Amino acid sequence: MRILFIKAADTYPLRLQVLRPGGLEEDVHFANDRLVGAFHLGVHIGEHRICVGSFYPEAHPELTGWKQYRLRGMATHPDFQGQGAGAKLMAFAADQLKARHADLVWCNARIKAVSFYERAGLVITGPAFEIPGIGTHYVMSRKL
Numbered sequence: 403m404r405i406l407f408i409k410a411a412d413t414y415p416l417r418l419q420v421l422r423p424g425g426l427e428e429d430v431h432f433a434n435d436r437l438v439g440a441f442h443l444g445v446h447i448g449e450h451r452i453c454v455g456s457f458y459p460e461a462h463p464e465l466t467g468w469k470q471y472r473l474r475g476m477a478t479h480p481d482f483q484g485q486g487a488g489a490k491l492m493a494f495a496a497d498q499l500k501a502r503h504a505d506l507v508w509c510n511a512r513i514k515a516v517s518f519y520e521r522a523g524l525v526i527t528g529p530a531f532e533i534p535g536i537g538t539h540y541v542m543s544r545k546l
């Protein structure tokens with residue numbers, strides 16, 4: 403597995419397939435995709451992109467950290483889930499974030515992804531909440 407920096411648009415197919423099945427491509431164009439300081443990662447096997455994640459310099463109002471990054475749009479192709487691609491992406495991202503002097507990474511985690519993020523060192527930092535049309539989430543974070 404190789405991890406590469408990719409363009410925001412390169413994340414859209416997996417985001418759509420995994421996070422918004424049956425949706426439109428516009429549903430996976432996130433406002434911060436082109437934010438200065440944002441970066442996007444893809445895990446590849448050969449020429450196949452099997453996992454993606456995007457990281458934005460964005461502070462959560464209820465978390466402490468002088469330089470926070472938000473993870474959004476993390477998606478692993480269903481045929482490759484549970485095979486370590488997401489863990490590799492998270493470890494690579496942590497190194498990149500530390501190099502950028504970030505001290506906290508956070509995300510809104512779907513319930514079914516909580517155990518994955520816990521294995522990556524994130525902890526739940528608040529009560530469950532609903533995102534309409536998507537489902538129940540928790541804010542999770544990790545100090546870097």
